[in-house]
Amino acid sequence: MSQSSVSSETQVSANDQGQNKNKTTISLSAKYAYHFFPSISVTDAGSPFTITATATTPAKRAAFGSNYNKITPLNSNQRHSSNGKAIVSYSNSNSNSNSKQNCYKNDYSNNYIHSGTLPFKYIRNSKQQVEGYPKLQKLYKLKEQQVEKYSTRPYGARVDTENLAKTLNSWVYDYDLQFDVIMIGALTENQLIYPLLTKLPIDKLCSKPGFLFIWASTKKISELSTLLNDSRTWAKRFRRSEELVFIPVDKNSVYYPKEWSIPEEQILEEVQWHCWMCITGTVRRSTDKDIIHCNVNTDLSLENSSTGNSAVPAQIYKVVENFSSSTRRLHIIPTSTGLKKHVKMRPGWVIVSPDIILDNFDPDRYKKDIELIGSKIPYNDEIEQLRPKTPV
Structure with a gap:
């Protein structure tokens, strides 16, 4: 050809x-x-x-x-x-x-x-991405141990969609709560609700510097772009920096787009999920090693046999945990994710959702846990030596 x-x-x-x-x-x-x-x-x-x-x-x-x-x-x-x-x-x-x-x-x-x-099915190292790279394997192991050591207990807050804004405002004004990492949404089509998201006090909840991860399907990308460009809302405090992509590898996957979500006249099927990372404040790769660790994970994740059926795959949580050295992490899932995608608890995270199984979040108790472990994961020389560096 x-x-x-x-x-x-x-x-x-x-x-x-x-x-x-x-x-x-x-x-x-x-x-x-x-x-x-x-x-x-x-x-x-x-x-x-x-x-x-x-x-x-x-x-x-x-x-x-x-x-x-x-x-x-x-x-x-x-x-x-x-x-x-x-x-x-x-x-x-x-x-x-x-x-x-x-x-x-x-x-x-x-x-x-x-x-x-699907072509992605033939990618060999989708589960073990660092197979054959001993230094990266050691880096992943050390990061996993470090994140586990400096994580709070799993917290869940069962909040209905209509009470979400009220609850988060209470955390801000009554308990003076702040988080360094906030994730919004999950891998379902019904999460990006524009009117609801504009009412959330994200700018008050997120510290400075801080990181916002927000999910959208390919179909909802235009709405997400509109939301983040709206200068009348909290979005004016954030600027888009990176994009994470998750790709299902099988049509039987719970993450594969349903037929009703694909227009009949559309020939190509858009299967990937997008997670935009936004930053508030100033963060520099070369100097702020106590805040971020770049180049540990890739920005592309493929579904594999260990992914399961969580509302957000575990490998995405790991990307966020390995990138940010902060221990205060909040995940907001505005609406129900359905029976096939479960909202699972995770150490180091406060997960807000109508579907969360354990409703155990108490702001005062959480603040005491953070005081015990600190708001930042300590700097580690061995991890810093193993971590791939961005060319200057």
Whole structure:
């Protein structure tokens, strides 16, 4: 496909280039290329070119329109194999050589069309990301032990959605509570409620410097962007810094978007979840080693066999814990997450949700726990030496 060109139109065409009979151009729509034409064969035999391809579902055939009548169904025995390797052939009878050239490659898009297995499923180290890296393995182990040592007991506050703003305001004005890390939302579509979130006293709850992690599906990204750009709310105190992404690897996963959330006219399925990290105050990577530890985890997390069905996967909590050296962490889940995604308690966190099992949070008791362990995890020379550094 090195001679292919991409057009913005929904069409497929093949034509010789004037006097140069050995050169063939295939024009494909970028939007439909992987879905309608996972494997293509073009043959020039001195007559109009023949394109062999496959469309997948009735909906995609309908979206492709009248051009679908020009498509010959793909011969599965010749065009792809069971291990996900596709054969793409190109031949031209006018060329000097009559030999047929076969190109073998890993075509995971083609394999998905025929097997239903998502490409991310083939990533080998999704569970053990530091496998084969002894120093990083030691770093992860030391960080895990350190975070566990300086964590409060698991706290839960069962609060209905309609009482959420009232409860958080009480914590701010009656108990003078503040947190260094605040996470909002979970991996469900019903969490980003714009009117509700604007009423929460996030700017009063979050210390300075502090970190805000807020979840949204790909479908809700525009709403999240609107929320964080609204200068009339607490969002004016925060600036977006990083983005965490979580990707489910199976259509049977509880994190995979449901069919009702995908518009019928949409061809591509947007499966990833986004968590935007925002900062209030000034934090510098090079000097503020007592506040943040950069480069310990990656910003991309894949579902694996240990993920489970928590409202927020455990590996996401670990990313936050390894990044921030603060011990005061709050997770706000505004609405119910449903029966298939459980809200689980976690040491070092205060989790506010209508679905939390244990309702044991007491502000005065929590403040005493923080006094015992301190509001910051102590600096550790060995961890600092093992931690990958940002190039200067």
